[in-house]
Structures are given as structure tokens and as C-alpha cells.
Amino acid sequence: MAQKFHHTLKTIQSAQIDPQDRLFAISLPWLPLDPLLRSVRENGILSPLHLQPATPGRFRIIMGFRRFEVARELGFQEIPCIVREEESQLTLFVQAVEDNLVTRPFHLLEKAHLLLKLRDTFGLSDQVLMDDFMSLLDIRVDRFHLQQYLSLARLPEPLQRAVLDPLEPEVALKLSSWKSEEQEFFQNLVSKFRLGRNKQKQLFALLDELRDSTALTPSGPGSRVSIPILWQQSGAAEIGEDERLSLSDRFAKAFEVLYRKRFPRLSSYEQEYQKLKSALKLPPRIQFHAPRYFEGEKIDVSFAFESSDELFETAKKLEEISQSDEVRKILELL
Amino acid sequence: MKSYKPEKIFVERAVQDLTITRNVLERLPEVPTEYIDSRESLLQESQRWNPTLGRTKKSLILAQHKGCFFKPCPGSRAREGLKSVCCNYFVINYASNCHMECSYCYLQSHLNFPYMTVYANCEDLLSELQVAFSESPQRSFRIGTGELADSLALDLLTSYSVPLVEFFSGQKNAVLEFKTKSNCIENLLDLEHGGRTVVSWSMNPRFIQEREEHKTATISERLEAAERCVEVGYPVAFHLDPLIFYESWEVDYKHLIEEIFDRIPTSSVSWISMGSLRMTGSLKEMMRKRFPNSFLPLGELVPSEDGKMRYFKPIRVGMYRKLLDWIRDKNSEIPVYACMESPSVWREVFQDTPGEEELGREILHSLV
Numbered sequence: 001m002a003q004k005f006h007h008t009l010k011t012i013q014s015a016q017i018d019p020q021d022r023l024f025a026i027s028l029p030w031l032p033l034d035p036l037l038r039s040v041r042e043n044g045i046l047s048p049l050h051l052q053p054a055t056p057g058r059f060r061i062i063m064g065f066r067r068f069e070v071a072r073e074l075g076f077q078e079i080p081c082i083v084r085e086e087e088s089q090l091t092l093f094v095q096a097v098e099d100n101l102v103t104r105p106f107h108l109l110e111k112a113h114l115l116l117k118l119r120d121t122f123g124l125s126d127q128v129l130m131d132d133f134m135s136l137l138d139i140r141v142d143r144f145h146l147q148q149y150l151s152l153a154r155l156p157e158p159l160q161r162a163v164l165d166p167l168e169p170e171v172a173l174k175l176s177s178w179k180s181e182e183q184e185f186f187q188n189l190v191s192k193f194r195l196g197r198n199k200q201k202q203l204f205a206l207l208d209e210l211r212d213s214t215a216l217t218p219s220g221p222g223s224r225v226s227i228p229i230l231w232q233q234s235g236a237a238e239i240g241e242d243e244r245l246s247l248s249d250r251f252a253k254a255f256e257v258l259y260r261k262r263f264p265r266l267s268s269y270e271q272e273y274q275k276l277k278s279a280l281k282l283p284p285r286i287q288f289h290a291p292r293y294f295e296g297e298k299i300d301v302s303f304a305f306e307s308s309d310e311l312f313e314t315a316k317k318l319e320e321i322s323q324s325d326e327v328r329k330i331l332e333l334l
Numbered sequence: 335m336k337s338y339k340p341e342k343i344f345v346e347r348a349v350q351d352l353t354i355t356r357n358v359l360e361r362l363p364e365v366p367t368e369y370i371d372s373r374e375s376l377l378q379e380s381q382r383w384n385p386t387l388g389r390t391k392k393s394l395i396l397a398q399h400k401g402c403f404f405k406p407c408p409g410s411r412a413r414e415g416l417k418s419v420c421c422n423y424f425v426i427n428y429a430s431n432c433h434m435e436c437s438y439c440y441l442q443s444h445l446n447f448p449y450m451t452v453y454a455n456c457e458d459l460l461s462e463l464q465v466a467f468s469e470s471p472q473r474s475f476r477i478g479t480g481e482l483a484d485s486l487a488l489d490l491l492t493s494y495s496v497p498l499v500e501f502f503s504g505q506k507n508a509v510l511e512f513k514t515k516s517n518c519i520e521n522l523l524d525l526e527h528g529g530r531t532v533v534s535w536s537m538n539p540r541f542i543q544e545r546e547e548h549k550t551a552t553i554s555e556r557l558e559a560a561e562r563c564v565e566v567g568y569p570v571a572f573h574l575d576p577l578i579f580y581e582s583w584e585v586d587y588k589h590l591i592e593e594i595f596d597r598i599p600t601s602s603v604s605w606i607s608m609g610s611l612r613m614t615g616s617l618k619e620m621m622r623k624r625f626p627n628s629f630l631p632l633g634e635l636v637p638s639e640d641g642k643m644r645y646f647k648p649i650r651v652g653m654y655r656k657l658l659d660w661i662r663d664k665n666s667e668i669p670v671y672a673c674m675e676s677p678s679v680w681r682e683v684f685q686d687t688p689g690e691e692e693l694g695r696e697i698l699h700s701l702v
Contacts, residue, residue, distance in 0.1 A: 130382070143384035213632045263634050266646045293636040294647055297678040334678075 009048065012059060012081045017051065019068055021060040023089070023121070024052075024096050026114055030161060031107060033070055040070045048080040050099075052092065059083070063096045090122045101136070108169055109160055111137045112153035115146065148173065159183060166190045171200045174208070182227040189231075192240070193251040206258050207231075213262070234258050269294055273333055276326045286314060290334070297334050335516045335551035338433040338488060340394035340450065343367045344376065348398040349454035355396045357493045358452070365394075373397050377447050387624070390448040391433055399453035403427055404462050407481065422694025423476055426463075428453055428494055429483035434515060435548040437625035438576055441482065443617040452492055460501050467508050476694060480513030486533075487516040495521050503528035513573065515550040517559035523566050532604050533563045534571035537594065539586035542578050546628060553590070557597050564602045575609035575673055577653050579633055579645050584656060591660045600665040605697050608657055609673035610650040611635070612642045639676060647679065654683040669697045 022029075039046075049064030061068055062084060071079055084092060097114060100106070106114070118124045118133060126146060134141045139149065152160070152169060155176055163172045167190060175183050186207070190200055207227055214225040231237050236254035239245075245253065260267040277288055289300040301318070305311040321327055343365050349355050350369060359367060370376075373395050380390060407423040429452045431445055453459070467475065479485040479498070489495050495512065502510040503526050511532045512522075522533065535556045538546075543553050551559065560570050572594055574587070594603075611630060613621070618631045635643040644650060654672055661670055672680060677687040688696065 142382055147384070209632055212626075213629075216629050216632065263636070263646070265634055265649060266636060269646075269648070293638075295636075295638050295676070295678075297681070 008083050010081050010083055011078045012051065012083075014068070014072060014077055014079050016057060017049075017059050017061060017068060017079065018054060019061065019065070019072070021054060022065070023060060024062045024093050025065050026096060026100050026106070026110055027066050028107075028109055028113060028160075029065075029069075031110070031164070033066055033073075036066055037070050037073065040067065041074055045071060045076070045080055048082050050084055050092075050096070051081045052084050062092050063099050090124075093117075093122060097133075097136075106137065107164075109152060109163055111139060112149040115149050116153035119150070151176075156180070156183075162187050166195070168197045168200050171197075171204050174204055178208075178227065185228045185231070189240075193247060195251070199251070203255065206255070206262055210234075210258060210262050230258075234261050266293065269333055273330060276330050276333075279326045280321050280324065282321075283314075283317065285310070286317060288330075290330075294334055299330060299334070335434070335487070335518070335555065336549040338394075338450070338491070340365055341392040343394045343396065344373065344449075345369050345396045346373060346398050347371060349396055352454045352456070353497075354452065354454035354456055354492050354494060358394070358396060358454075358491050361491050373447070373449075373451070376449060380448055381446075385448070387442060387448055391431065391450055393449045395449045395451045396454045397451055398455050399427070399458065402462065403453070403459040404466055404477070407478075422697075423478060425481040426459065426477055426479045427482050428456070428459060428479050428498075429488065429492075431482070432484045432487060434484060434487060434550045436515070436550065437546045437548070437621055437628040438611060438613065438617075438630050440613070440617055442624065443614060443620045445482070450488075452488065452494070456494065456497050460497060463501065463508070467505055471507060473507060474695065475508040476511065476697065477508060478511040478513050480511070480534075484514050484516055485512035486514040486518045489516075489518045489521055493521050496525065499525045499527050499531045502530040505530055511571065515547060515556065517551040517555040519559045519563055522563060522568065527568060529567065529569060532569045532571050533560070534573060534604075535560055536573045536575055537590060538574075538576075538578065539583075539590050541580075541582070541586055546578070546625075546630060553593075557593065560598055564598060568602075569604040570598060570602055571604045571606065573607045573609070573673070574657060575607055576611040577608060577650070577657070578611055578630065579649050579653060580629070583653070587653075587657060588660050591657070591664065595664040600668060603665075603668050605669040605671065606661055607671050607673045608654055609675070610645050610653065612638070612644045612674065614642055618643065640674075650675075651679055651682045654679070658683060671697065 045064075045067055047064070047067070049068060050062040051059040052062050054060040059081070068079065087095075114137070115129055115133065118129060119126070124133075126143070129146060130141050130143070134146065139145055151173055152163070155163075155172060158180070159167070159172050159176060163169050167175070167187060175186060178186070186204065189195070189203065193199075195203065207230065210230055211224050211227055214230070215222045225233070231240075231254075235257045239254045239257065240250050242250055242253075273290055273294075280288075282288065285305065286301065286303045289302070291298065291300075303314045303318075305314055339362065343358065343362065345355055345359075345367060347369055376393075376395065403426050405425055405427070407425050429450075430447065431441055431450045432439065433450060463477075479494075486495065498510060499522060502508060509530055509532060511534055513534045513536065515536050519533065522531075537553065537556065540553050543550065563570055574590075577583075577587070611633065613631070613635065618635075621628055621631050634646050634649060636646050638644045645653075654675075658670055661668065671693060672683060675683075680687045
């Protein structure tokens, strides 16, 4: 895509540059600028901005949005520039993409917006995006991934900002099907409990399914209970505020009450199993392991010992519990 | 049943003169047809463009099957040492995909090639079967065509059933099963079947059929079709699969079983299978997307040993036991089996875990 271009190196008053004209912008205005700020403060603008004349005496930025933003913040009155005059808009934009790519990695959202801009502003077809741009951006080339990226770029801004921190992109995409107050509520939970990727996904799936379950009626889908109300009604809200517990314990217990609501029969079996196991008063060296989700017929028992006496004590304990009601009832659960 | 009419037919040149192809083109003269060298280009296109299933199902591909048509049922495949109790079943993949839209259908997330496809080289299929049956004359084969497609849903277009029924009528050690949710049985009624073809229906209560089995024949239509098959001497079978757990399941399934036995003479019922709702994680996701009003993914489904999600074991054991009791109240002889279930569930329901040869023999007992 390399092309020759005619240029004039100039110094232009910063007031002549219109940062609101974002035709060629790749970076998102709300992405952090900290490392660049440090560099420009210490060294000034090392690479000139590329500008295009817009209206008489005014210029739009082709390359250098972030540099300009930083220069403005630092109070620069004059900006070194190359003024580009002849090329087509698309050519200039593609050059801007390539120029940015060699100097810094793109954020996922920048890639998403870039694809959307190429499609919606510059009119490129999905086929061209897949053929010419997705590999360039290090994205797997297929329609599914293209759609995922375009969907990310179309998310409401609050959700996009949340993708920076704390939301996982795939969770953000799924969250878009919720109402905005539910999205915000979920983001607050993620921030509050500092949830990583897996926990975000698990919590989303649980809440989403519980919310849809509330709409089930014999005659068909009814109205859903909202996520904040679900959180409140399940008792998770109260647990979440319990300052006697650590943050991770609060989340684990809140998750558990929701899980019990989603899987009532399984949970009652699990509780019964735990109750029976506790009644056996097993020493820590003897462990009972029920099959996962009670799919199976056998309880695994493991034990450890350091001496012959300890082994003998373990054998005695196992013999003692083998005829107990609790063991019989545990086996009946399987 | 909502009949299928494609928007476009693609014909591989290798099958353009075959009977099945001619049948389809004669019955759909108004549908645009394109002749292609290979369906490979369509596969690549679908992988690249990831079109929706609703879109791809509008294209019917008449293709040449180049591999083996005839395979053991995947239910019998051991996976990491875990094995379901198997009924020694074989499948013929004469077609793939289905235009009916059951919310729970595993084909949604299973097929790489998402177009409606019929393999028109039926002669190759019959030759392959002839060789297999001749090589193992002592062995009994129970073979179904309903694994990757409904056995009869396209039959009024293809008439695929005709050569199959006629071929099996002459076999001593093999039985063919057409498994369907359609009522497309017209082609079967005048054929010499020799009792070697079993026509079977997947059955669910009306509540489930109406909400979850879109475009299929109603339960009344299925039973009426079964009655007509029985009238001309076909053995029939029923698959209570997938069993769905919901508030009034007991009343509804009991009523369904009563309805079946009220209308179909027990002497004509060759077997009844039961299988609980099961789905992979990707199917669950697909169902939530394609059928957002379906309540099935919201059931108490947990991962089983084979990785698929099923109802929590006590739920499904409870359902199997009740169904078995209701069936046994009607008839104590009809073979009843659980499909794709673990040995532990079998033991709890049937007090026994048969070997696959034994179970296959028991099911086939009345026919071969």
C-alpha cells in the first residue's frame, strides 16, 4: 500500500488545527495518554503531524491525534507538521493505519473502530476488510471475528469504556443485551469484587439465566425481573455488604445463593451431602469425594498417614463409619 | 408439518443424472438450479462468511457422498474411557441437516457444512450395505437414517425411501429404521417392505411440540401417520427423546403414552427408547441465541461424564422410572431402552446394564 506523496514541512499554529474533525482518527479520545505525555514533555514532538487542509486556514489531522492532544495539554502553540494535499481520503487513512501500526500496538477497541470506519465511512466491503485488513491487524480472518469486532465498536460508549477496565470484551458484548441500568449494575459488581475473566463470565451466565427464568410462564415468556432486584431478592446484596467477610468470601457466598436459586435440586443434594459428611466427623486426614454433580455411583476416599498408628486409627475410623446411617444415606444420594 | 421448499438448488455434476437428483428437480421445477463441480466452494464460503443457519437452510445441495455412508452410531463411541450403554445401532448418513426447527436440535452446532444436503448416489449406498451384510451373515444389523437428518422430512421431494425399503425387504439380517418427526409417509404405503423397515417417531407432549419443535408434524399428525403405516404392515417404534422436565411433565408424558397405546396396537410396536435432554455448551449458547424464548437451556442441566449437559441425575432417573412404569403398565414385552445414558443410570432404572450385543439382540428380537 506504500505510495509516494507530496508534502510540505511546516510549523502550524495549534489553533489552526481542528481536533474535533476525526475523519482519520484511529485512537479513541478516551484512551490513556500517559506514556506519550511523558515523552513529549521531555523531548517535544519528534515526528511531525500529518495534516490535510480542511477549510481555508484550518487543518484536519491525518496522523498524530494523540501527539496533538498531548501538545495541547502541555500548552504548545506551534506544531511541526507535514501538509498532505493530493491523496484520496482512503489512501491517507490507510497510511495512518500503517504508520500507527509500526509505532504502537492497537487496543482491541481501536481495531474494532478502525474496521467499522473502513466499512461505514470509507465504504469498504466486508470482503475487502477480511482480505486486506484483518490479518494486518492480527485478527483471525473470518466473518465471525469480523462481526465480533464490528459489534464491539457499536457498543454504547459506557460499555466500551468498561472494556478498558474492568470488563472482558466477550462479557461486554453479551451485556449489551441487558438494559443499561443492568449493565451498570453488573459493572459495579465486577469492580467491587474485582472479578477476573472466568468469574465475570460465570456471574454473567448465572444472572442472565436466572433473569430469563423469571420470565417463564406456562403460557410463554412473560416479563423479566431485573438484575438489581434479582440480586436483592436472592440475598446476594446483603451478603455482598457483610464487612465481616473478606471480599472474595463475600463474592463466593453471594454467588452461592444465586447458584442455589438456579440449581435448586442439585444444591439441596450438595447441602445434604455436606451435612451427612460433617456428621461423620472425619478427621482431616480422611477425605470423601462425591462424583461431580453426583454423576456416578462411587465415593472416592483418600487418606494420608505418617505412622503405622495413624494408619491403624484411619482403618478403625473407616470401619466405624462404614455401617453408619450417614454413609448409607450418602450412597443413596448417588 | 411445514414442507420444505429451497430458494436454490445446487447440483454436483457427478450426480446430475442420478434418480434422486431427477426426482428433486422434477418436483421443484420452479426453483433456480446451479450445477457445480463440488460443494467444497460452498463449504469454504460458509466458513468464511459464517452465514446464519436460517440462510443456509434455504439452499439444497444434491451431492455425491465420497466416504462411507454406513457407520456405527456415535453413541457407541467410547470417549476418554467413558461409555454410554450402547444398543448396537448403525447409521446411514444419506443426508445432512434438517429444515424443521427443533430448538434443541444438536445439528445446529454439530454440522460443519450448514446447507441442506442430500447425497444422491444412492446406488453406492446400497452397494456398500450389500457388502457389509454379506461379509457378516451371522450378524444382525439395526440401521437408521435419522442421525444427521430427519429420515422422511424430504421424502416427498427425494423418494429416497423407495430404493431403501425395497433393498431392505430382501435382507435377512438387517432392519432399517426411519426416524422422523414428519408425517411424510406417502411413498412408503405401496412398497413391499417385508417387515424389514421400522418407521419410528420421536414423540413429546403437545406442549413441547408446539413450543419447541417448530415446523414439525403435530403429535396428532405423527400418530395418524403411524396408524397408516401399521395398516400396511410396517412395524413402528417410538422415541421419547428428548425428555423434557417441566412442571406438568408427569401428566403430559403419561397422557402421551396412553395416547400412543390407545391408537397403536402393541403388537406393531417394535421398541421404545427414552433419552433425556442433552446438549453441549456450544449448543446451549446457540439455542439461547436462536430460540431466546425456549425454556430448555434454563433447565437444571449439569455436565455429565461425557461432557454433555443433562438434567441432574435424580431428575432423569425419576423420569425414566416413571415412563418405564407407565409403558410396562400397558405392555411388558416391548423392548424399552435408554439412549446415550451411563451404566449407573441404567442400573438405577433397569436394574441391569446389558452388553451392546445383548441389547441390540433384545431390541431386534421380534424382527430378525
